[in-house]
Amino acid sequence: MSVIVLVEHTEGSIKKKSLEAVQYATSIAQKTGTTVSAIVLGTLPNDEMENLGQYGAHKVLNVPDARLNELHPRAYTTALLTAAQQEASKIIIMLHDINGRAVAPRVAGKLKAGLVAGALSYPDLDKGFVIKKAVFSGKAFAHVNITSDVKVITLIPNTFQLNKGEGKASIEKLDVNFSDNDFGITVKEVNKIKGEIPLADAQLVVSGGRGLKGPENWGILEDLAKELGAATACSRPVADAHWRPHHEHVGQTGGTVRPDLYIAVGISGAIQHLAGVNGSKNIVVINKDPEAPFFKAANYGVVGDALEVLPKLTEAVKKFRQNHK
Amino acid sequence: MVSLFGRFRGGYMKILVCISQVPDTSTKIVLKDDNTAINNQGTTYIVNPYDEWYALVCALELKESGTASDIHLITVGKADVEPVIRKALALGGDEAIRIDADSNDPFQTATYIAEYAKSVSYDLILCGKESIDYNNGAVGAMLAGLLDIDYIGFATDIQINGSSVIVKREIEGGEETDACSLPVVIACQKGVAEARIPNMRGIMAARTRPLKAVTPVAVDPVTEILAYELPPAKAGIKLIEADNMDELVALLHTEAKVL
Amino acid sequence: MSEIESIKAIKGGEFLIRETQADSVFIPEEWNEEQLMIAETCTNFLAQNVVPNLTRIDEQEEGLMPHLMEEAGALGLLSISIPEQYGGFGKDFKTSMLVTEKLGAGNSFSVAFSAHTGIGTLPILYYGNDAQKEKYIPKLASGEWKGAYCLTEPGAGSDANSGKARAKLSADGKYYLLTGQKMWITNAGFADVFTVFAKIDDDENLSAFIVEKDFEGLSLNTEEHKMGIKGSSTRQVFFNDCKVPVENLLSERQNGxxxxxxxxxxxxxxxxxxxxxxxxxxxxxxxxxxxxxxxxxxxxxxxxxxxxxxxxxxxxxxxxxxxxxxxxxxxxxxxxxxxxxxxxxxxxxxxxxxxxxxxxxxxxxxxxxxxxxxxxxxxxxxxxxxxxxxxxxxxxxxxxxxxxxxxxxxxxNRMLTVDMMLKRALKGELDLMGPAQKVAGELMSVPDFGGADEEGLFIKEKKYIAGFKKAILMVAGAAVQKLMTQLGKEQEVLMYLADMLIELYVSESLQLRVEKLVGLKGEEAVKEKLDMMHVYINDAAVKIANAGREAINSFADGDERRMMLMGLKRFTKTEDINTTQARRNIAAKLIEANKYCY
Structure with missing residues (x-):
């Protein structure tokens, strides 16, 4: 009767957000008097797996099949269903990211299990199994009760605080009978944009809007992002005008971000844009129009022309970094 | 179940596009009934943008290029969603299916659609990466699971190559190119196609395109929404002079603790 | 209402002397699903193609406006009510009005659109022979060709028939040679087809010609610098023995x-x-x-x-x-x-x-x-x-x-309003005399205070509107009697009468709209619209009274003036209402919706 949590890893190490998932699972296991089994699909050094004990994992079920180092939703599902059956698990936890979103609904559908996609809270067990999630792209939150016996949850990364403890997880090999169909998808090519921080998981984001006046002015925004170690993003009009690639578009019809810090430069703050960013913990708005609605959603505001303020801010960050090495 | 599919021969491809009705993006969310429901009064509804701009238009492009022969649109909802279905039909599509039910969660929706899809041999099922109301992004992957076929999410480009499909999709920090055989469920986002505006010809044709209501199979939801809440208002903004960026950095360090 | 009466009900200008039933008017709240989809296409077209480019449009970036017109054409927006046989969609007039309204928010683009689909296309569609229509309409409908209309000249604006442009038949009888100067020609810079008005020889009246931009002898001046609609191409068009094939005479000679x-x-x-x-x-x-x-x-x-x-x-x-x-x-x-x-x-x-x-x-x-x-x-x-x-x-x-x-x-247009009304009366098409005499009689009699205890949502407004009509009939009747043929020269009086007619027509239209709407949706759902009606009619009464007083004072005196002023007061009297509260209600809904929402 353990809580199962799918752990993601890349290039030999576990992703930080998966540690959040393990810890989330641990919290539920403690409340329900069970233990946590972390599922590691693919190959990973043993010490990395053992260290999941520091976040409360009791054991790691590993399927050391190198094919699983890449996402194969059907194979992942088969493995998770095997683990769930073996462990008699009623609760399965993944991340609300590209991988989790391909796998969790499939697992939930197979098990006729209720799914909360994008959990923002621990389950409230007093009222059933109630979890808070964002709806209408962040314009509201819903408290969703899972009524089925088996429950599947995907977590929004960067939401739950990590507390590293002591402990070492035991490692068990999980035997899974894969079929050929489980690997029906062939990965032809992978293009990672080197040095760029993935937007969805970024803790710091610098985002530009029409106030930057043209694609030729993005250099000064990238300078700030580089100095901060931040990902870059943009508003819809900017993506529509092809000033920036579409994957940078955040808002109701683009990506959703929840960083610790979102710096909006020259973005007026239409309701559609706010929907994609209002999960950010801190918002800085730089805009020359003091009436820009974004200021109402901001923690810090600077009224000024983006092209003048940005270099000054970059300079200030540089100075700060030098003093805080 | 697999035998139901795979009838695809070039030029006879059948595509199912899943569409959902959502409130217009400019809608302000207002709660009612002790916060247990959304107040829908005066809400304008649109086709979920990801479904319309990318999934549907991608299907239309495949038909226009001679790759696909039939495009069916499917949605789950009572008769009041028909105007929105016709909005989608104004862009294109040969017929629309409305599963005559109110769906409460992705499991119900996916089950309804899966049951219908089993009765027709679709070669390709397209949906948007998520709907902008409940943001689950779950129906596509769940549907693929229920049909035991492959699923590719966050697609940015789709090319049909004989009986297989080459899909570019977003991965963390980049892009990946996948290949797999039909049938497959693909969830689309920006890049797959360019949004279109319905033209007069399409609008006039929308009325004449078949739209049939289908009785749903019996399936219970597995989740329920107990309550809603609205985000708290931001507590006051601190304004910093444009010439004093050191102060902003200091605040981000000491107060916001993000640097 | 019998068939004959309902036909009688749709006569222009009759609003002054007849009562209209609310269920006979069309109100925009009745747009059907298809019309709303068309409207949405227009709105999306503006949002995606026009609004982001307003600055470039105003700078008259080469080729941009014709390109936008072609894009609108590809969506079918240039041919909403053009018959299907010419590549259009054969929609009714109201639908084409709806498209005009929605695209009306497009600044200079709206002007180019209206000019092309209206004065640029319609003369050929309405007056062209089959060959002319087949040659020009499909291309205008698709936007492949753009249309313009050349009526105004440097010395002939409001007085259009006084233009100097002349056409004469060529020696071989194959061409009209067109000479003249036209100005303020919208879309001139990129138009392919011009409808041009000119007199043939020493005709009394204008004739119209279809002129293609490549016809020998047509040339364009540079763009005008204007206060607004800067993106709209406005030029002078010169015709110098411009060779127009005789088959391009539009309609008959002197029909222009x-x-x-x-x-x-x-x-x-x-x-x-x-x-x-x-x-x-x-x-x-x-x-x-x-x-x-x-x-x-x-x-x-x-x-x-x-x-x-x-x-x-x-x-x-x-x-x-x-x-x-x-x-x-x-x-x-x-x-x-x-x-x-x-x-x-x-x-x-x-x-x-x-x-x-x-x-x-x-x-x-x-x-x-x-x-x-x-x-x-x-x-x-x-x-x-x-x-x-x-x-x-x-x-x-x-x-x-x-x-x-x-x-x-x-x-x-104000003068035309009154002029057309009186001409129709003179021709016997519109019986103004009878009602006017009745009002004159009412002036002499004891005022009718009846109807005060009648109940109903629109009783008062209907009474006010009936009063407005009496006020206009009284003033107009007296003006005609007093000024006779001089009335045409008393332009100030014409302006006052026109203002009264305008306020009457709009008040009545608004009242009918809200009445029909209450019937469709119930009173509670349209509270703010009832407020709008109350405020508008309240203000209209004041405007009508003021215009009427100015008119009366200009041509009447003594007892006659006193009696008419008293009558005017009676006919334009409305009960006092709290317009401040009503306006607050109306504004509250706008502010809540954060957009125009009526």
Whole structure:
């Protein structure tokens, strides 16, 4: 009767957000008097797996099949269903990211299990199994009760605080009978944009809007992002005008971000844009129009022309970094 | 179940596009009934943008290029969603299916659609990466699971190559190119196609395109929404002079603790 | 109502002497699903293709405007009501009005669109022979060719028939050689086809010609520098022995003035549609700004002075819209009636439109002045930012102004309103004399105080509107009697009478719209619209009384003047209402919706 949590890893190490998932699972296991089994699909050094004990994992079920180092939703599902059956698990936890979103609904559908996609809270067990999630792209939150016996949850990364403890997880090999169909998808090519921080998981984001006046002015925004170690993003009009690639578009019809810090430069703050960013913990708005609605959603505001303020801010960050090495 | 599919021969491809009705993006969310429901009064509804701009238009492009022969649109909802279905039909599509039910969660929706899809041999099922109301992004992957076929999410480009499909999709920090055989469920986002505006010809044709209501199979939801809440208002903004960026950095360090 | 009576019910100008039933008017709340989809396509087209390019459009970037026209053509928006045989969609007049309204929010693009689909295309569609229509209409409908219309000359504006352009037959009889100078020609810079008006030899009346841009002897001047609609191409067009094949004579010789007048009737009501489309857009900007802009710690939309302006903008727009679609429906019904009586569809359409020429002139004036009010207060709501070229009010304010000038100045249209009314009376088409005499009789008798305890949502308003009609009949009747043939020269009196007629027509249209709406949706659902009606009619009564008084004082004196002033007071008397509260209610809904929502 353990809580199962799918752990993601890349290039030999576990992703930080998966540690959040393990810890989330641990919290539920403690409340329900069970233990946590972390599922590691693919190959990973043993010490990395053992260290999941520091976040409360009791054991790691590993399927050391190198094919699983890449996402194969059907194979992942088969493995998770095997683990769930073996462990008699009623609760399965993944991340609300590209991988989790391909796998969790499939697992939930197979098990006729209720799914909360994008959990923002621990389950409230007093009222059933109630979890808070964002709806209408962040314009509201819903408290969703899972009524089925088996429950599947995907977590929004960067939401739950990590507390590293002591402990070492035991490692068990999980035997899974894969079929050929489980690997029906062939990965032809992978293009990672080197040095760029993935937007969805970024803790710091610098985002530009029409106030930057043209694609030729993005250099000064990238300078700030580089100095901060931040990902870059943009508003819809900017993506529509092809000033920036579409994957940078955040808002109701683009990506959703929840960083610790979102710096909006020259973005007026239409309701559609706010929907994609209002999960950010801190918002800085730089805009020359003091009436820009974004200021109402901001923690810090600077009224000024983006092209003048940005270099000054970059300079200030540089100075700060030098003093805080 | 697999035998139901795979009838695809070039030029006879059948595509199912899943569409959902959502409130217009400019809608302000207002709660009612002790916060247990959304107040829908005066809400304008649109086709979920990801479904319309990318999934549907991608299907239309495949038909226009001679790759696909039939495009069916499917949605789950009572008769009041028909105007929105016709909005989608104004862009294109040969017929629309409305599963005559109110769906409460992705499991119900996916089950309804899966049951219908089993009765027709679709070669390709397209949906948007998520709907902008409940943001689950779950129906596509769940549907693929229920049909035991492959699923590719966050697609940015789709090319049909004989009986297989080459899909570019977003991965963390980049892009990946996948290949797999039909049938497959693909969830689309920006890049797959360019949004279109319905033209007069399409609008006039929308009325004449078949739209049939289908009785749903019996399936219970597995989740329920107990309550809603609205985000708290931001507590006051601190304004910093444009010439004093050191102060902003200091605040981000000491107060916001993000640097 | 019997068949014969219902046919009688759709006669232009009759609103002055007859009562209209609410269920007979069309109201915009009745748009069907297909029409709403078409409207959405227009709105999306503006949002995606036009609004992001407004600056480039105003800079007249080479090729941009014709490209936008072609894109609109590809969507089918240039051929909404063109018959299917010429590549159009054969939609009714109201639907084409709806498209004009929605695209009316597109600043200079709207002008190019209206000119192309209206004066650029319709003369050929309505007056062309089969060969001309087959040659030109499909290309104009698709946007492959763009159309323009050359009537005005440096010395001939409002007095169009006085133009100097002349045409004479070439020696071989194959061409008309066209010579003259036309000015303020919209779309001239990129038009492929021009409808040009000129007199043949020493004719008394104008003839019309279809001239292609490549015909020898046609040349263009440079772009005019204008106050507004800077993106609209406006040039002079010169014709220097321009060789126009004889088969390009449009309609019959000397029929040009009739063409010009009839096309203008349509142009006027369409201009009304376009301007309220613009009004709604400007109101939305104003509301958004008022909700965002904070002063003294609160958004300025919380202040009464601003709320008053927002409410007033919305009331006038909503009222104007009521009149526009009421008349559009009437034109459509009249067209159907003429068609049923055996006229061919195009003749029927022209007669149907002409039948409501008075209403078209009224609408042109009211809607263009509404937009001017809306943009003026829009600038005011924006305050300092309203005067900045970076905020949207700058362009809206400048672009609005032309609407009171083109398609016949508002002064010409005011005079036409009265002139057409009296001419129809003189011809016996409209019985004004009988009702006017009845009103004169009423002046002598004891006032009728009956009906005071009658109940009903619209009893009072209907009574006020009946009173407005009496006021106009009294003043107009006396003016005709006193001034006789001099009335045409007493332009001030004509302006006063026109103002009275305009306020009457719009008040009545608004009252009918709200009455029909209450029937459809119930009183509770349309509270703010009832408020709009109350406020508008309250204000209209004051305007009608003032205009009437000025008119009476200009031509009457002694007992006669006293008696008429007393009558005027009685006919324009309304009960006092709290308009401040009503405007607050109207504004509250706008502020809540954060956009024009009526």
């Amino acid at each position: 003035f009739k063409i010009a007048v009839n096309i203008l009737n349509l142009g006027r009501i369409k201009l009304g549609g376009a301007t309220i489309g613009a009004s709604k857009e400007v109101i939305t900007s104003a509301i958004r700004y008022a909700n965002e802009r904070e002063q003294f710690g609160r958004p300025i939309s919380k202040y009464g002075a601003i709320r008053y302006k927002l409410a007033q903008q919305a009331i006038r727009t909503y009222a104007s819209e009521a009149a526009i679609y009421r008349a559009s429906q009437n034109m459509e019904e009249a067209t159907e009636m003429y068609e049923a009586s055996g006229l061919d569809p195009i003749k029927a359409k022209l007669k149907g439109t002409e039948q409501f020429a008075i209403e078209a002139a009224i609408i042109k004036v009211h809607a263009s002045e509404t937009l001017d009010y809306v943009v003026d207060e829009g600038v005011q709501i924006y305050g300092g930012m309203g005067y900045s070229a970076e905020a949207p009010m700058d362009r809206a304010y400048r672009d609005s102004r032309i609407n009171r000038i083109f398609e016949g100045t508002n002064e010409i």
